[in-house]
Amino acid sequence: MNVRDALEADADALAAIADSPTDVMRNLVHDRTVRVAEDGTHDPHADVSSGQYSGSNPEDLLGFISFDAREDTVHVTQLDGTPDACKQLLAEPVRFADRESMAVELLVSPGADAVADAARELGFERTGTGPRFDGSRTIRYRLGAEA
Numbered sequence: 001m002n003v004r005d006a007l008e009a010d011a012d013a014l015a016a017i018a019d020s021p022t023d024v025m026r027n028l029v030h031d032r033t034v035r036v037a038e039d040g041t042h043d044p045h046a047d048v049s050s051g052q053y054s055g056s057n058p059e060d061l062l063g064f065i066s067f068d069a070r071e072d073t074v075h076v077t078q079l080d081g082t083p084d085a086c087k088q089l090l091a092e093p094v095r096f097a098d099r100e101s102m103a104v105e106l107l108v109s110p111g112a113d114a115v116a117d118a119a120r121e122l123g124f125e126r127t128g129t130g131p132r133f134d135g136s137r138t139i140r141y142r143l144g145a146e147a
Contacts, residue, residue: 001062001088006034013061017080032066032077035092037085065089069102076106079115086118094122094143103144109136116141 006014011026014036018025028034039060063081067074074097079086090106097104107130108116119141130138 001040001085002038003035003088003092004038006036006064010036010061010064014064017061017064018078028066028078032068033093034064034066035089036064037062037081037089063089065092067093067096069096069100072102073097074100074102074104076104079106079118080112081114083114083117086114087121090115090118090122097144103142106141107131107133107138108141109133109138119143 006029008026008029011022011029014020014025014028014034015022039062061081063085064078065076065086066078067076069075074093076090076093079090081089093104096102104124106115106119106124108119116139122143124141124143127140127142130140132138
């Protein structure tokens with residue numbers, strides 16, 4: 001599995017994973033730190049000129065994460081993908097937060113078992129309920145300061 005920065009050309013593939021409009025995902029790539037996990041059978045250095053700008057295939061992406069840092073906390077804004085991809089991708093903001101002495105916070109929707117499992121495996125603690133999104137409750141997980 002290769003993890004890399006997301007590109008605007010990944011918007012269609014991200015939209016397919018997140019079941020979200022492509023333009024929303026394109027904006028996400030511009031507004032947040034977004035990383036994607038790709039099938040490891042592809043050489044990320046092969047023919048960079050065509051792969052970098054022509055878009056990615058939704059079947060090649062195993063998942064994605066978006067996050068941003070504010071004050072003393074890294075906020076994971078979206079995480080989706082295979083169980084292994086979720087764990088590897090969630091480790092990205094954890095490493096960043098560790099280097100910067102920050103906490104990491106994640107909201108998990110019901111049924112997002114791969115995300116919740118990845119959080120628990122990386123040492124996140126369930127800290128209560130989070131806000132509702134489109135009427136659905138969320139569960140708040142936190143790692144680090146004041147967990």
